[in-house]
Amino acid sequence: NAGVTQTPKFRVLKTGQSMTLLCAQDMNHEYMYWYRQDPGMGLRLIHYSVGEGTTAKGEVPDGYNVSRLKKQNFLLGLESAAPSQTSVYFCASSYTAGDAKQYFGPGTRLTVT
């Protein structure tokens, strides 16, 4: 099992460009999450999904959109990138809402210039 994978690993965007980050998991998990991690800020939840076809907002959703068309994939989109979105993005998944453990992907380092 690959666990949770993320593509790409690194990306540099210019302000105003758009991109999509892909998260895939092969553990048949229902719940998937997108976080961003900034120095001195800790991990913050952007959006999450409780199952195929569902999405919900987290703590910092502005400027991002998500889609969960297939159970194993969770996409994070930036429609018009801003320098404030420079961050490391982590995807995570868990089997149930009550599951104590979230499994994290390796992260995507995004720089917006």
Add this chain to the structure above:
Amino acid sequence: GQNIDQPTEMTATEGAIVQINCTYQTSGFNGLFWYQQHAGEAPTFLSYNVLDGLEEKGRFSSFLSRSKGYSYLLLKELQMKDSASYLCAVRDSYSGAGSYQLTFGKGTKLSVIP
């Protein structure tokens, strides 16, 4: 909402014991988690406490006092590979959108020195 505090950095000696504290103020509580994150890598799950008391798992133990809003992670027989950031996270009550949410502290960077 949640407010979580933990020390920014700590240094300890190889073979020693170190305790990393975490305090929290919450509007809802459904468990406290500790994650380990090596530099440039993903966080990995270490422990979970939902009831008061000590949970032991090998060299790592985690303690919770819900009445005091306090937890600690205890690392024994420190090894160089334990140099990492340790993230405290609190899980909210079940939300209307169908899931719990984790709120993370800013992390404690532990450096283990020879």
